[in-house]
Amino acid sequence: MTTLALQRAEAPVSATSADQPFRTATGGLIDRNRPRDFSFDGRRLTGYHGDTLASALLANGVRLVGRSFKYHRPRGILSAGSEEPNALVELRSGARREPNTRATMAELYEGLEATSQNRWPSLALDALSVNALLSPIFAAGFYYKTFMWPAGLWEKLYEPMIRRAAGLGRAADAPDPDTYDHAHAHCDVLVIGGGPAGLAAALAAGRSGARVILVDEDFATGGRLLAERREIGGVSGAEWAARAVAELESLPEVRILTRTTLFGVYDHGAYGAVERVSDHLAVPAPHAPRQRLWRIVARRAVLAAGAIERPHVFGGNDRPGVMLAGAVRTYLNRYGVLPGRRLAVFTSSDDGWRTAADAIAAGGGLAAVIDTRTSVPPHLRRMAEAAGARVVTGGYVAGAKGHLGLSAIQVVDGYHSTETIACDGLAMANGWNPVVHLDSHLSRRPVWDEAIHAFVPGALPSGMQAAGAAAGRFTLAECLETGARAGAEAATACGFEASAEAVPQTDPESVAHTPLWRAPKPRGKAFVDFQNDVAASDVELAHREGFRAVELLKRYTTLGMATDQGKTSNLAGLSIMAELTGKDIPSVGTTVFRPPFTPVAIGAFAGHHRGKEFRATRHVPSHAWAEENGCVFVETGLWLRPAYFPKAGETDWLDTVVREVETVRTKVGICDVTTLGKIDIQGRDALAFIERVCANPFGTLPVGKARYAVLLREDGFVMDDGTVARLAETHYVMTASTANAARVMQHLEFCRQWLWPELDVQLASISEQWAQYAVAGPRARDTLRRIVDPGFDISNQAFPFLAAAEITVGGGIPARLFRISFSGELAYELAVPAAYGDAAWRALMQAGLPYGITAYGSEALSVMRIEKGHAAGAEINGQTTARDLGLGGMLAKKKDYIGRLMKERPALTDPDRPILAGFRPVDPSDRLRAGAHFLALDAEPSLEADEGVMTSVAYSPSLRSWIGIGLIRRGTERHGERVRAYDPVRGADIEVEICSPVFVDPKEEKLRV
């Protein structure tokens, strides 16, 4: 093995320090001058800056960290990285409490509070560990087999019981006080991983001048170089990494993102990453986000994400103290922590012997090395035996003892005899699996490499190359070489002149290994998936019961379905199934890996889009005035629309709405209708275009006139309604409803660009450009006259109902005036450029003062449209035809238009289809409710008896009663008939009379005066 001696090797562990008893006296990449106090389950402990929570716990001799998901078995720390399945804790408290945090990824900071999960009353004494004794009923598929009967008990008893027993951490109860950022970045070469391969790639690409982003999930860059005693070009691996980082930081086009996990690979060179900006601090700095979500677009990518070590499958392999061998080296070398004082190594590779060597060098006791291979290089055996260790070859570990922490292992040697060896730590070295998750995100499958007994990336996503351990090239020399080559190729592909320089000399190493997929005769439960408590016996059960296909195995046993996505367990499960079915591992296949690589907080995805900032808010031009006057607003899509304007003394919203309606019906009111979609249509073929998109005819519409317009979808249902005004020979303005404005614009563009590109017509959305106000009521003309410039005659003769004109107001301000009415009163809509919107509103309020003008909102608007029987969103709901809405008569007969043919389908012309009608309660004091279903007076409520539905209701000040409009079978023929409005949800069953949907001014006299 290596001859390299780190400083720490000469200065072994201080005998027993009360403080951090398992910390070595010197060495490691921690800062011993910066102690960090923290707590675990309320116990005060100390670590150092540079520790993770996991390394600090181990330094303090804390091995028991959590309880397992299903059986509540004591669990410790398995790994030293993001693959950790066991050491999940709740971090922080109060509103910042964060469940299921991997202790191996949590950076230690002053005052860190961690709490163990899934135990009661305490971690050491967990009442629910009785589940382990009941394990036969918690075997694979227990959800499907147990608690099936009686079904009634499922919701009340079984599910709550299981939820309480099998669980993870608790989310915070209070809103997250921190902020989350979103950022976008573009680069030539994205390097995923900051180990030797990633650093070599970034150097090769960065030196060429290419824009490089290197992302690394660790807080210190260097990957395994920080965890191993290795040498590159005569300096330690950690020193080489530090120099590489320094050079990269000096290159202006290179950016290193540490604490950043690349969690997803998406099409066309798009990548998702999450940067833990402030997770290593108790509280984020002022104005700094907690985390930042990156969307990175890269022309090329180098996947240098490394590899994950494989555990051995043997009895009790989950006991606290059993760890991955590489993780043991990380704790020894990077953190200066002894994971045990008497360490045993269970290896199937030369790599495991490196752990033995490092343990000796760190001054830890080496109890034993058990190699599953019969032949071991003699110098390795001599090294271990010189340290006083028992060496077993051709044998295996069958079981592990020690309830809350490992105390001994049961070893079967090559002659099948068993011995028990006392130890307090066991390192498992069973080979490594390249991280194939990210390159599999785009539905690609990894391929089996028999030479290294592992899956390696198959066909990579376009623009991506793998390097180093992620490509199955495990030696340090190969990592540096393949990394530099991939970096140079990526930069060259982006048009830069790059070359891979000669790789510096590294110390020799051997990565030979022959994996042992599971102990032949395990003693006790042998776990495959630690996080989901799936044992080898569960895989056997799945096999016996026929769930042999890999996707079935996964779902039946939940193997690989925990939050770690089976990073340490998938291959073990596959290999056991392969053995049971007599297939080889590649024939068993793999399941699909999907983003995210590790869990990402929802807050990071939401970013700043939460609370009031969830979506953009659009204000109407009269918003400032409305706010000054105590308006109550309502959200309509993105819009914040004035709903009603309460005055002093009005205690109920209905008081206000009734006053607003009565004022409009008797005097005058104004309402901001800017939210309507407004589309400018111009061109020689503008009329032809309008004729094809609207279902009613427009050929006879003269300049200076407006007309109601109904648009159908091609399938024959109504899309939207609005108005079309002809301002000039080839110039029209169309309005669309607030909710459908964007959809109508998209539809019209589709028709213009795709269906009829030969038409000479142009469209422009002018919704934002024009403020538009409805001025309604008997004194509407009197009010308008006071702001319309002299020279524009708006008398009833000169400007009759449905007139439209371009005018000026307020002394030369351009405006458009339309005499259209939604309320049924004498009414106009006045449009002015949006910049004049506020001024025009105030001028109108001033002008109407002598006539008792009121501002009215969407509530009063809605009451008046129901009084007039106008269909709106509740009626134009995508399931109604023009005929259903009583608009059938106005449709054109002699032109082709969108929806013309499909509206004639038999089901859409069935005379029994519900059609629009009005409804009045027989007892005027009854309140109607939208959503009620209509039934014959004597009918039993049933789907067959259903005759239709009440779509909109309002209290009508004009009729002093609730009124409604709705859709009912043959409604137009049944005026005067009585039915029930049946609303079992709100317990209402009201007798109503069918009537005309037009409750007010049916002869339309008021709007023509």
Next chain:
Amino acid sequence: MRIRCPHCGERDNGEFSYLGDAAPRRPDGMEASAQAMHDYVYLRDNPAGTLRELWYHAAGCRSWLVVTRDTRTHAIEAVEPARDVARARSSGEAA
């Protein structure tokens, strides 16, 4: 996904909305049959492979685009303004 809009350059797919197969042609005019219209509205092929499809650059230039995409890999072969495609198709028929 990234789509290279002919007017705006390469943009994130969040700026676009999807409609579907660009092959069906609307049977225009009063002579069109109900059957032809039914087929136009409802019948679509769902190929595993190259598909020419309509996208709308809603948060960009408001252009309808014909995107030629491999439905198996999402590889995009071409992006053309729908208007140009429609015009070329009409003139092809006229010729």
